[in-house]
Amino acid sequence: MLKISELSARTGLSAHTLRFYEKHGLITASDRSEAGYRFYTDADVRRAEFVKTARNSGFSLEDIGQLLSIRVDKLSHSCQEVTDITRLKLDEVNGKIAELQSMQQTLMILLDSCCGGPENATHCSIMEALEEGESRKNAGRETS
Amino acid sequence: MLKISELSARTGLSAHTLRFYEKHGLITASDRSEAGYRFYTDADVRRAEFVKTARNSGFSLEDIGQLLSIRVDKLSHSCQEVTDITRLKLDEVNGKIAELQSMQQTLMILLDSCCGGPENATHCSIMEALEEGESRKNAGRETS
DNA sequence: GTTGACCTTAGACCTAACTCTAAGGTTTAT
DNA sequence: ATAAACCTTAGAGTTAGGTCTAAGGTCAAC
Numbered sequence: 001m002l003k004i005s006e007l008s009a010r011t012g013l014s015a016h017t018l019r020f021y022e023k024h025g026l027i028t029a030s031d032r033s034e035a036g037y038r039f040y041t042d043a044d045v046r047r048a049e050f051v052k053t054a055r056n057s058g059f060s061l062e063d064i065g066q067l068l069s070i071r072v073d074k075l076s077h078s079c080q081e082v083t084d085i086t087r088l089k090l091d092e093v094n095g096k097i098a099e100l101q102s103m104q105q106t107l108m109i110l111l112d113s114c115c116g117g118p119e120n121a122t123h124c125s126i127m128e129a130l131e132e133g134e135s136r137k138n139a140g141r142e143t144s
Numbered sequence: 145m146l147k148i149s150e151l152s153a154r155t156g157l158s159a160h161t162l163r164f165y166e167k168h169g170l171i172t173a174s175d176r177s178e179a180g181y182r183f184y185t186d187a188d189v190r191r192a193e194f195v196k197t198a199r200n201s202g203f204s205l206e207d208i209g210q211l212l213s214i215r216v217d218k219l220s221h222s223c224q225e226v227t228d229i230t231r232l233k234l235d236e237v238n239g240k241i242a243e244l245q246s247m248q249q250t251l252m253i254l255l256d257s258c259c260g261g262p263e264n265a266t267h268c269s270i271m272e273a274l275e276e277g278e279s280r281k282n283a284g285r286e287t288s
Numbered sequence: 289g290t291t292g293a294c295c296t297t298a299g300a301c302c303t304a305a306c307t308c309t310a311a312g313g314t315t316t317a318t
Numbered sequence: 319a320t321a322a323a324c325c326t327t328a329g330a331g332t333t334a335g336g337t338c339t340a341a342g343g344t345c346a347a348c
Contacts, residue, residue: 003324003325005323014307015325016306016307016308017305017307019326019327020305020306020307024305033314033325035313035314035315036314036325036326037325037326038325050274053275054274055305057247057250057251058244058247060304061304062304067271070265071275074266074268075264075265075266077264078263078264079258079259079260079263079264079265079268082260082268082271083255086255086258086270089251090251090252090255094248096240097241097244097245097248100240100241100244104234104237104238104241106201106202107230107233107234107237110201111231114226114227114230115223116224116227117223117224118222118224119222119223120223121214121218121219121221121222121223121226122218122219124223126223126230127211127214127215127218127226130194130197130198130211131197131215132197133193133194133196133197147295148294158336158337160336160337161335161337163296163297164335164336177344179295179296179344179345180295180296180343182295182296199335204334204335205334
């Protein structure tokens with residue numbers, strides 16, 4: 001039975017974060033002392049490590065909640081459910097990458113266009129490009 | 145002289161957003177009616193469009209503030225200042241892309257490993273991988 | 289002369305995942 | 319028996335960029 005600081009040391013998640021995860025239903029202490037101190041079992045440690053690994057893989061806390069509910073009753077859930085969550089996450093990540101790559105492109109073009117020297121910015125081509133408003137190649141964000 | 149809704153129509157930025165930008169020092173109405181209505185000049189429109197273009201290129205509102213202060217006094221600022229801001233932003237974007245690509249990798253490996261079929265998740269290799277905790281290949285986020 | 293569309297402000301709310309604080313109770317070591 | 323180090327809770331604060339609401343003033347049309 002570990003106290004919260006001990007679980008924190010084992011997992012690298014701060015005690016604050018562990019309480020935060022508990023509030024959001026991810027990790028609960030299996031037991032409490034009379035004074036209310038949280039006590040964690042080995043199973044709790046494994047659950048916490050699962051959460052940490054999933055988080056590091058890019059899953060949101062909400063995703064992790066779903067994965068955990070599959071985890072506690074694997075017989076009632078299919079591989080497909082697991083891959084669905086994973087695929088959705090991958091799509092999300094791919095979308096973000098595409099958006100960022102579009103920005104990357106824009107920024108690289110801007111940088112290429114400008115001398116970057118000590119002369120004043122009166123004819124700076126980056127400023128000019130931003131002034132123009134590059135309607136064709138925008139960074140993927142829609143006009144709100 | 146345009147009212148806020150007209151500037152909104154010209155730029156595609158909502159009136160709410162325009163006021164929000166004003167609060168943050170990006171766009172100010174050149175004039176006000178007696179009743180306090182904002183009135184925007186052509187120069188204001190160009191400034192608003194500059195802000196929008198910069199935002200779509202990936203610059204934060206803080207970056208845009210810097211770019212705007214260069215813009216109003218180009219003689220006192222160098223191309224280098226402009227490229228510095230741009231390069232910093234590009235580095236930031238590259239960093240985010242790298243982080244996301246690491247997650248992408250992890251997720252693709254997970255997806256590849258699992259059949260994704262209707263069988264129950266008892267031996268699901270995604271669940272197993274998350275259970276193991278892939279210490280070598282993590283998604284770039286540090287243990288806080 | 290009043291309806292409806294527009295404008296004003298200050299300030300609350302949103303997401304996501306923490307992070308910290310205040311105010312207090314517990315445990316351990318000396 | 320007391321100080322240090324730990325634990326508890328509820329709730330506020332953080333970041334970024336909006337988004338929305340309430341409560342009210344203004345303006346144009348019919």
